[in-house]
Amino acid sequence: EAGVAQSPRYKIIEKRQSVAFWCNPISGHATLYWYQQILGQGPKLLIQFQNNGVVDDSQLPKDRFSAERLKGVDSTLKIQPAKLEDSAVYLCASSLEVLADTQYFGPGTRLTVL
Amino acid sequence: SQQGEEDPQALSIQEGENATMNCSYKTSINNLQWYRQNSGRGLVHLILIRSNEREKHSGRLRVTLDTSKKSSSLLITASRAADTASYFCATDAGGNNRLAFGKGNQVVVIP
Numbered sequence: 001e002a003g004v005a006q007s008p009r010y011k012i013i014e015k016r017q018s019v020a021f022w023c024n025p026i027s028g029h030a031t032l033y034w035y036q037q038i039l040g041q042g043p044k045l046l047i048q049f050q051n052n053g054v055v056d057d058s059q060l061p062k063d064r065f066s067a068e069r070l071k072g073v074d075s076t077l078k079i080q081p082a083k084l085e086d087s088a089v090y091l092c093a094s095s096l097e098v099l100a101d102t103q104y105f106g107p108g109t110r111l112t113v114l
Numbered sequence: 115s116q117q118g119e120e121d122p123q124a125l126s127i128q129e130g131e132n133a134t135m136n137c138s139y140k141t142s143i144n145n146l147q148w149y150r151q152n153s154g155r156g157l158v159h160l161i162l163i164r165s166n167e168r169e170k171h172s173g174r175l176r177v178t179l180d181t182s183k184k185s186s187s188l189l190i191t192a193s194r195a196a197d198t199a200s201y202f203c204a205t206d207a208g209g210n211n212r213l214a215f216g217k218g219n220q221v222v223v224i225p
Contacts, residue, residue, distance in 0.1 A: 031211065042202045042215030043157070056212055091157065098211055101145070105157040 002026065004106035006092050012112045018080040021109045025073070025094030031055075033103060034067055034077050035091040043091055049075065050098045079111075087113045126222045133190040135219040137203030138183075144209035146179055148188050151218070152199035160188075160201075193223045 005024040013019050025032050031050050035043035046065065047057040051072035060067065064083070069075040079086055089110050093103040127133050137146070148160045163170045163179045163186065170177045176189040190197055200220050204213040 040217070042204070042218050043213075044215070045212055048212060055210070093157075095211060099209070101147070101162050101211070102159045103211065103213070104159070107156045 004092055004094055004104055006090075006106040006109055008109055009107065010110050010112075012114065013082055014114050015084055016081040018078065019082055019111060020076050020078045021090050021092075021111075023075045023077070023092030023106060025075075025092070026104055029094035029096055029104070030072070031095045031098045032069055032075050033093040033095075034075070035093065037089045037091055037108070039088070046077070048098075055098060082111075082113045084113050087111055123217070124220045124222075126224065127193055129193060129195055129223050129225050131193055133193050133197070133221050133223070135188050135201055135221070137186045137188070137216055139186075139203075139205045139214075139216075140184065141205075141207055143181070143205045143207050145206045146177075146186050147204045147206065147213065148175075148177060148186075149202045149204060149215075150199045151202065157202075190221075193221075195223050195225045197221060198223045 007022050011019055033048050034046045036046055037043040046060045047067045048055040049069045052069050065079055067077045089108040091105055091108045093105045095103045143165055145162050145164045147162045149157050150160055151157045161172045161175055161177050163177050174191045179186045200218040202215050202218045204215045206213055
């Protein structure tokens with residue numbers, strides 16, 4: 001079974017630029033999550049999708065972050081404009097359904113904002 | 115918000131020894147999960163314990179949960195070099211899979 005795919009794996013941008021990350025969850029997984037993991041900390045949930053609807057985006061900084069999951073499969077997370085403090089690893093995870101216990105994580109995208 | 119807090123933050127042990135780490139949390143939970151993260155395999159789910167359970171085993175892993183003290187422990191028995199990783203506890207307060215992760219506990223197993 002293929003795992004969660006993410007791209008790119010690394011990205012370096014300058015502050016005020018825009019960046020987008022892509023995630024392809026495990027086939028058949030209805031629930032998709034985006035997390036931000038700052039160096040030395042645990043992942044922090046940014047947004048949770050159930051199919052193509054948003055379940056929870058309470059911790060998403062909506063003035064600069066946006067995410068979508070068109071057709072309920074792939075998802076993109078965008079930052080516009082980026083700030084220095086956005087430097088982190090962005091992890092995508094998926095689970096079979098919103099009440100499923102196990103989340104499967106992708107390898108992450110390491111973002112560096114200069 | 116970050117809820118779990120792991121203790122100790124860093125642990126270095128010899129191969130074959132047991133490793134114990136603790137996690138404390140602040141609010142009531144539906145379940146608590148432990149994850150492992152290393153550079154080779156990313157973040158991997160290890161074990162889940164529900165609020166009405168006190169102890170759970172999976173292979174060389176043993177997890178306990180004390181809801182009265184709002185704490186959990188993860189024991190890895192007979193550690194191996196491959197167990198070198200960061201270990202995170204994550205709490206699910208509402209049973210809706212919205213996890214709040216702790217800061218992590220770095221374990222180094224010396225061959």
